[in-house]
Amino acid sequence: MRVQVAIIGAGPSGLLLGQLLHRAGIDAVILEQRSPEYVLSRIRAGVLEQGTVALLERAGVAARLRAESLAHRGVGIAFGGSRLRFDLQELVGKSMAVYGQTEITRDLMEARAAAGARTIYEAEEVSVHGFAGTKPTVRWTKDGAARELECDFIAGCDGFHGVTRAAVPQSAIRCFEREYPFGWLGILSDTPPVDLEIFYAFHERGFALCSMRSTSRSRLYVQVPLTERVEDWPDERFWAELRRRIDPDAAARIVTGPSIEKSIAPLRSFVAEPMRFGRLFLAGDAAHIVPPTGAKGLNLAASDVHYLSQALIGWYRTGSAAELDGYSGRALARIWKAERFSWWLTRLLHRFPDEGEFLWKMQQAELEYLAGSRAAQTALAENYVGLPY
Ligand code: APR
Ligand code: PHB
Numbered sequence: 001m002r003v004q005v006a007i008i009g010a011g012p013s014g015l016l017l018g019q020l021l022h023r024a025g026i027d028a029v030i031l032e033q034r035s036p037e038y039v040l041s042r043i044r045a046g047v048l049e050q051g052t053v054a055l056l057e058r059a060g061v062a063a064r065l066r067a068e069s070l071a072h073r074g075v076g077i078a079f080g081g082s083r084l085r086f087d088l089q090e091l092v093g094k095s096m097a098v099y100g101q102t103e104i105t106r107d108l109m110e111a112r113a114a115a116g117a118r119t120i121y122e123a124e125e126v127s128v129h130g131f132a133g134t135k136p137t138v139r140w141t142k143d144g145a146a147r148e149l150e151c152d153f154i155a156g157c158d159g160f161h162g163v164t165r166a167a168v169p170q171s172a173i174r175c176f177e178r179e180y181p182f183g184w185l186g187i188l189s190d191t192p193p194v195d196l197e198i199f200y201a202f203h204e205r206g207f208a209l210c211s212m213r214s215t216s217r218s219r220l221y222v223q224v225p226l227t228e229r230v231e232d233w234p235d236e237r238f239w240a241e242l243r244r245r246i247d248p249d250a251a252a253r254i255v256t257g258p259s260i261e262k263s264i265a266p267l268r269s270f271v272a273e274p275m276r277f278g279r280l281f282l283a284g285d286a287a288h289i290v291p292p293t294g295a296k297g298l299n300l301a302a303s304d305v306h307y308l309s310q311a312l313i314g315w316y317r318t319g320s321a322a323e324l325d326g327y328s329g330r331a332l333a334r335i336w337k338a339e340r341f342s343w344w345l346t347r348l349l350h351r352f353p354d355e356g357e358f359l360w361k362m363q364q365a366e367l368e369y370l371a372g373s374r375a376a377q378t379a380l381a382e383n384y385v386g387l388p389y
Pocket of ligand 1: 010011012013031039044045123157162297298
């Protein structure tokens with residue numbers, strides 16, 4: 001089998017890249033190790049920058065998003081018993097769209113099926129070869145049989161634990177990493193959102209976040225030590241802890257209900273440089289991870305895919321490698337700024353164990369400064385809505 005582009009991974013990065021290439025007449029196959037049901041069962045963030053929405057529009061997959069997403073003009077931070085609101089629209093002229101990543105994945109899968117484009121699910125032992133030369137290949141097994149694909153390019157869209165980044169010789173790649181000494185315990189529940197807009201909470205007991213998926217479905221988080229286990233958090237304990245950490249007005253309004261999903265996720269910052277190795281290109285979580293504070297993960301995957309699709313389309317249309325050569329630098333310039341913002345917001349809003357009272361005081365002082373300075377609010381808003389592509 002031969003194809004122009006082999007895409008490894010059918011998460012949002014791989015599916016969106018496949019869709020943009022398909023619309024440009026470029027033939028791509030996606031290889032995914034899991035089943036479509038498994039891919040759709042992963043619960044991830046759901047806050048989209050306007051640039052991400054525009055890209056999904058260009059990809060022709062925004063009909064349901066347009067109809068069902070919630071427009072958010074502002075975002076809040078609860079601290080010291082009250083709530084600070086950042087009017088994003090007023091501060092920087094942009095807002096956010098709330099629409100679950102799972103829904104985007106579903107829309108992309110449906111578009112791919114309607115276009116008759118090929119995705120090979122449950123591909124086992126996927127491996128990538130020959131990308132230092134001009135004839136890369138991908139091998140995998142399916143139903144016990146070994147398969148091979150020849151291609152012009154490989155796109156590594158296989159997430160943080162994928163095989164593509166791991167296939168790069170150690171001497172050719174540098175990784176930068178920070179792990180945080182806590183995690184987020186998150187629940188999904190069919191209860192009305194705590195407030196109309198998303199808000200983060202800074203509290204001595206730890207960070208909290210009240211988000212949503214729709215007007216009847218909440219997504220809520222509390223910071224927990226990494227040693228906690230989900231079994232130790234019955235719903236009542238979760239709701240009680242959330243209530244303690246948010247402002248009293250919101251706490252009084254909370255409508256509780258059973259959780260329909262509950263999990264603990266560690267927080268990590270990670271960047272691999274460069275993102276191109278001959279004919280192998282990394283995109284999305286395969287190349288970088290941000291802590292979820294600020295919801296930049298999916299939005300960064302989208303900007304990578306935008307740059308990579310443009311570069312590949314440019315190559316097939318003109319034969320020029322200029323954009324392919326520039327991909328890694330372009331993508332990383334935006335990634336590092338989003339890494340900085342996600343790290344900063346994480347640093348600002350969480351209770352870091354074993355750090356002493358001085359840094360805790362600094363966090364409080366920074367929040368007071370944010371509350372009183374339009375310049376500081378504008379900087380937060382500019383990053384929150386997403387820096388330009
Ligand atoms: N072979 C084939 N597929 C693989 C392999 C492998 N060896 N390893 C991983 N995959 C698949 C995973 O099963 C998954 O479906 O690659 C896909 C990667 O998807 P994501 O992890 O969702 O990464 P990405 O598409 O880059 O999406 C980025 O997802 O993780 C969030 O915060 C992140 O929102 C961001 C977005
Ligand atoms: C979410 O809705 O899951 C969410 C929202 C904002 C974040 C992270 C996650 O910063």
